[in-house]
Amino acid sequence: MSTSFFSATRLACAALGLMLLAGATAHAADKDLKLEAQLVVGSNDPQTKGTPVSPQVEKKLKRLPLKWGSYYVVSSQQFSVAKDDSKQLLLGGSEMVVKNLGGERVELTLINRGKITQSLRKDQTLVTNVKDENSFVVLRQAD
């Protein structure tokens, strides 16, 4: 019984399956990242400039320790970044570079300010402030 269970054919099939699974996983991890960067302005007053952020983003922003009651999208960019590739952006007068590190990790470099390395899966959002006190960049994977 054990001989047939651990037969060479079954072991070979199992190894092949694992290799295919590993290959598929590696391929998924190294595919291009489709990202969306939004310049969001926070305000405590009704604002005509920009459009209100999506309810999903609004919920996330309102849970953060920020002093604004409403958030509006001033500009938005969707782009794809290949693994180990970078995309340069200019949002709200701030220059930044987004690099795909692979494995759904990104490196956001804000010129003359700093660098953030963060995993950015579908359910994750990265928020950082830019020049104006009520201006933020919301970076996440595009839907």
Place this chain on the structure above:
Amino acid sequence: MKLQAFLDGELPAREAREILTWTQRDREASSLLAELRNTRQALAKSEPHLSLPESREFFWSKIEREIQRLEPHPVAAPPPSGFAALRRWFFPAAAVSALVIAGMIAYFQAPTAAVQTVADADAPTVETTLANSDATTYRDASEGTTLVLFSYAVDNSPVKNKKPTAIN
């Protein structure tokens, strides 16, 4: 002939008594009986001892009997003692139970460990470019949101109650 038969013990008791009486009375008969007895004894002593050759069947049957004699006879196994029965079933059962318990512990601990691992992997790494700048990090694990606030000037702080260190 009667004397020879008497000597061989083949005569009936009555005739044997008559012969015995006759040999006691007749000297010639007595000497003849003695001679026959001597001859018989001499033949008995000088007769060569002949051994019959063994037959083929007898030879092999003898080997078979010898083999059977030398073979260890199966000894009836003693009835298993209570400890032996306990050892036979208890140890495997204990091993299986230990494996099940270990599996349950791993199963119930795994989600926590996985969350901790993911949480550690999700922790952002922040580097500030300027020497006098600072960065504050806030993580909302339930929503998967990370906020990184770079400080420019204290007056421009967008945080409700800004703290100089990381909020988590």
